[in-house]
Amino acid sequence: xxxxxxxxxxxxxxxxxxxxxxxxxxxxxxxxxxxxxxxxxxxxxxxxxxxxxxxxxxxxxxxxxxxxxxxxxxxxxxxxxxxxxxxxxxxxxxxxxxxxxxxxxxxxxxxxxxxxxxxxxxxxxxxxxxxxxxxxxxxxxxxxxxxxxxxxxxxx
Amino acid sequence: xxxxxxxxxxxxxxxxxxxxxxxxxxxxxxxxxxxxxxxxxxxxxxxxxxxxxxxxxxxxxxxxxxxxxxxxxxxxxxxxxxxxxxxxxxxxxxxxxxxxxxxxxxxxxxxxxxxxxxxxxxxxxxxxxxxxxxxxxxxxxxxxxxxxxxxxxxxxxxxxxxxxxxxxxxxxxxxxxxxxxxxxxxxxxxxxxxxxxxxxxxxxxxxxxxxxxxxxxxxxxxxxxxxxxxxxxxxxxxxxxxxxxxxxxxxxxxxxxxxxxxxxxxxxxxxxxxxxxxxxxxxxxxxxxxxxxxxxxxxxxxxxxxxxxxxxxxxxxxxxxxxxxxxxxxxxxxxxxxxxxxxxxxxxxxxxxxxxxxxxxxxxxxxxxxxxxxxxxxxxxxxxxxxxxxxxxxxxxxxxxxxxxxxxxxxxxxxxxxxxxxxxxxxxxxxxxxxxxxxxxxxxxxxxxxxxxxxxxxxxxxxxxxxxxxxxxxxxxxxxxxxxxxxxxxxxxxxxxxxxxxxxxxxxxxxxxxxxxxxxxxxxxxxxxxxxxxxxxxxxxxxxxxxxxxxxxxxxxxxxxxxxxxxxxxxxxxxxxxxxxxxxxxxxxxxxxxxxxxxxxxxxxxxxxxxxxxxxxxxxxxxxxxxxxxxxxxxxxxxxxxxxxxxxxxxxxxxxxxxxxx
Numbered sequence: 001x002x003x004x005x006x007x008x009x010x011x012x013x014x015x016x017x018x019x020x021x022x023x024x025x026x027x028x029x030x031x032x033x034x035x036x037x038x039x040x041x042x043x044x045x046x047x048x049x050x051x052x053x054x055x056x057x058x059x060x061x062x063x064x065x066x067x068x069x070x071x072x073x074x075x076x077x078x079x080x081x082x083x084x085x086x087x088x089x090x091x092x093x094x095x096x097x098x099x100x101x102x103x104x105x106x107x108x109x110x111x112x113x114x115x116x117x118x119x120x121x122x123x124x125x126x127x128x129x130x131x132x133x134x135x136x137x138x139x140x141x142x143x144x145x146x147x148x149x150x151x152x153x154x155x156x
Numbered sequence: 157x158x159x160x161x162x163x164x165x166x167x168x169x170x171x172x173x174x175x176x177x178x179x180x181x182x183x184x185x186x187x188x189x190x191x192x193x194x195x196x197x198x199x200x201x202x203x204x205x206x207x208x209x210x211x212x213x214x215x216x217x218x219x220x221x222x223x224x225x226x227x228x229x230x231x232x233x234x235x236x237x238x239x240x241x242x243x244x245x246x247x248x249x250x251x252x253x254x255x256x257x258x259x260x261x262x263x264x265x266x267x268x269x270x271x272x273x274x275x276x277x278x279x280x281x282x283x284x285x286x287x288x289x290x291x292x293x294x295x296x297x298x299x300x301x302x303x304x305x306x307x308x309x310x311x312x313x314x315x316x317x318x319x320x321x322x323x324x325x326x327x328x329x330x331x332x333x334x335x336x337x338x339x340x341x342x343x344x345x346x347x348x349x350x351x352x353x354x355x356x357x358x359x360x361x362x363x364x365x366x367x368x369x370x371x372x373x374x375x376x377x378x379x380x381x382x383x384x385x386x387x388x389x390x391x392x393x394x395x396x397x398x399x400x401x402x403x404x405x406x407x408x409x410x411x412x413x414x415x416x417x418x419x420x421x422x423x424x425x426x427x428x429x430x431x432x433x434x435x436x437x438x439x440x441x442x443x444x445x446x447x448x449x450x451x452x453x454x455x456x457x458x459x460x461x462x463x464x465x466x467x468x469x470x471x472x473x474x475x476x477x478x479x480x481x482x483x484x485x486x487x488x489x490x491x492x493x494x495x496x497x498x499x500x501x502x503x504x505x506x507x508x509x510x511x512x513x514x515x516x517x518x519x520x521x522x523x524x525x526x527x528x529x530x531x532x533x534x535x536x537x538x539x540x541x542x543x544x545x546x547x548x549x550x551x552x553x554x555x556x557x558x559x560x561x562x563x564x565x566x567x568x569x570x571x572x573x574x575x576x577x578x579x580x581x582x583x584x585x586x587x588x589x590x591x592x593x594x595x596x597x598x599x600x601x602x603x604x605x606x607x608x609x610x611x612x613x614x615x616x617x618x619x620x621x622x623x624x625x626x627x628x629x630x631x632x633x634x635x636x637x638x639x640x641x642x643x644x645x646x647x648x649x650x651x652x653x654x655x656x657x658x659x660x661x662x663x664x665x666x667x668x669x670x671x672x673x674x675x676x677x678x679x680x681x682x683x684x685x686x687x688x689x690x691x692x693x694x695x696x697x698x699x700x701x702x703x704x705x706x707x708x709x710x711x712x713x714x715x716x717x718x719x720x721x722x723x724x725x726x727x728x729x730x731x732x733x734x735x736x737x738x739x740x741x742x743x744x745x746x747x748x749x750x751x752x753x754x755x756x757x758x759x760x761x762x763x764x765x766x767x768x769x770x771x772x773x774x775x776x777x778x779x780x781x782x783x784x785x786x787x788x789x790x791x792x793x794x795x796x797x798x799x800x801x802x803x804x805x806x807x808x809x810x811x812x813x814x815x816x817x818x
Contacts, residue, residue, distance in 0.1 A: 032803040035697060035742035037788040044782070044795050044803050046460070048453045051795030051803055053786045086783040142785065
């Protein structure tokens with residue numbers, strides 16, 4: 001079975017999400033910061049008259065280089081969180097392409113190393129000799145990094 | 157016409173028919189009050205006739221059949237051969253309900269609808285037997301006495317898809333046609349003119365040709381009106397003619413009087429009564445709310461782009477250009493305001509349902525109740541109106557069931573036999589106050605108290621105030637009805653009422669006087685999405701608070717403030733009130749000015765001051781909830797786009813006060 005995906009860059013990796021839930025891709029938007037919110041919440045952007053929360057994927061993936069918002073893309077999506085559909089925007093480095101992927105070729109994530117962002121990945125697919133990481137945006141959005149880091153510290 | 161196009165017309169018919177049914181229902185209720193009002197009777201008859209005619213056009217055969225029989229009764233009423241009785245009005249009102257069912261279930265697929273259909277038809281035919289048989293003989297006579305013979309006209313009408321876009325409403329045309337006489341419509345299956353649906357109308361009327369032409373004034377290009385000989389057209393001719401397009405052509409050509417109606421000039425002073433009525437019914441149109449949302453979105457985009465233009469336009473240093481731009485921005489703002497207004501609809505839309513409820517229920521309970529309304533033209537947001545309907549119905553049901561006494565009892569205590577329920581609406585600020593008042597016996601405080609003690613809500617020693625006592629009524633599972641009726645149920649309800657009012661961000665309060673009556677007062681924000689707010693900023697971050705929560709704007713010197721930091725309060729009107737240093741709490745940069753602006757907030761009678769950098773002014777805000785799933789401070793519950801395209805965060809004052817003052 002074929003499905004269409006939107007591919008994009010976060011840091012040095014290429015990720016993809018199903019286009020079904022993607023509403024629009026925005027650029028050069030004024031993002032209004034929300035004071036005293038978690039670091040990964042960049043702020044609110046206006047989309048079709050609604051105020052939509054934008055989250056910073058670099059912060060959420062614990063990347064060292066900050067996202068350059070002058071060039072960044074915001075992918076506005078419908079996310080299914082706790083039986084509710086909410087609109088949210090993911091800020092990424094660059095949106096690449098819309099591709100068709102044969103879902104039978106999706107592989108499970110190889111347990112290479114215990115990296116934070118592994119738990120955001122639903123699967124991996126080989127596309128033109130590139131590895132596409134299929135991203136679970138719901139998990140990225142709801143993931144509480146502070147909590148996670150706390151756990152990591154306690155475990156180590 | 158292909159199936160898709162027919163479907164479109166059908167949907168239009170359903171919308172229009174629903175509106176017509178509302179009108180019909182309203183007029184039937186008025187007719188009960190004034191059964192001799194011929195004008196009303198005419199109007200009722202016309203509405204039925206129009207529903208009958210057009211339902212036939214679109215293939216709603218059960219509606220057609222049903223209204224046909226009903227119409228016969230009204231024909232007799234109209235001719236003065238019988239009088240309007242309660243039975244007739246009961247059946248007619250049930251009929252309007254049933255036609256609404258039929259609009260959804262046109263082929264009577266639902267079993268219960270089938271049974272209802274049968275039962276109602278029976279009811280109607282029973283009516284006929286008892287009241288109508290004798291006078292119907294007279295009716296034949298009277299038409300013979302009538303010297304002026306009505307003539308029959310053949311009208312060939314073509315409608316294309318654009319007809320409704322040109323503002324022509326087919327329903328209105330047929331409604332108007334019904335004022336002239338009786339008619340039959342046939343849809344011609346074959347296409348005579350490309351992209352057009354053709355209809356054949358046989359009209360029997362006393363009216364002159366000009367009057368018929370007037371009805372079709374707005375579609376004059378696509379209509380041919382021909383006079384037939386004065387013999388009434390029989391069903392057979394009709395069928396023969398309408399089933400074969402060639403015979404239609406022949407039929408029309410054979411007439412000597414064939415002549416295309418030339419478009420008559422429009423005389424502005426030539427308004428006929430009938431036209432006035434049809435005009436008033438086109439004053440309002442039905443619009444899909446998604447279209448409104450889209451319009452709202454377009455307008456906010458326009459405002460944003462306008463503010464971008466103004467910002468960048470400064471660089472051009474072109475005075476004339478800027479003048480144009482200013483005008484543009486004024487227009488854009490006006491545009492925005494009027495789009496916001498589009499969502500508001502008057503409460504009177506709901507009142508009809510209440511009137512019907514009171515009528516039906518009082519009959520069932522053998523009570524006499526008048527319904528009065530005041531100020532119901534006040535407008536509320538569509539969503540609010542929808543949310544209010546159920547709770548108000550419930551309150552009114554309670555007034556009828558528990559409030560108003562039976563006529564005998566009322567008489568014995570010197571009250572007029574008929575009770576009265578008044579729905580009055582008053583606007584105050586951005587809130588609307590809805591009072592539902594009955595002149596019944598009032599709430600028996602002892603009964604409520606005893607019940608509350610019985611249920612363990614109160615202790616026997618408690619001396620609750622009226623407000624406390626009446627609030628108990630809104631608790632789940634509390635009912636004081638001595639005998640349970642099928643009307644206001646078992647105490648499920650008043651708690652739901654309170655909850656639903658709460659969902660609308662409203663409040664409900666009961667006041668009651670023994671023997672004089674009970675009043676339910678609902679305080680409802682005019683719109684869930686639009687509020688008047690105060691716009692201010694701290695370190696270039698824009699914030700808004702609901703204007704209703706703002707008590708006053710003041711200022712205090714920075715040194716004074718620093719002195720008071722340890723107590724956390726500032727003086728205001730001879731008292732000390734707590735202040736919240738939002739800059740500090742929100743980790744915002746910078747320092748306050750030497751003269752610190754303060755906004756005094758009043759949240760459920762608790763006063764608190766916040767310090768801000770700039771008070772920018774009032775903002776008519778369209779607010780959008782921010783998802784609760786994001787891990788942001790709960791004090792930010794909504795956002796609003798500002799006139800300059802930026803976004804302001806709305807601060808929930810009640811959360812703010814509880815969050816930072818404890």
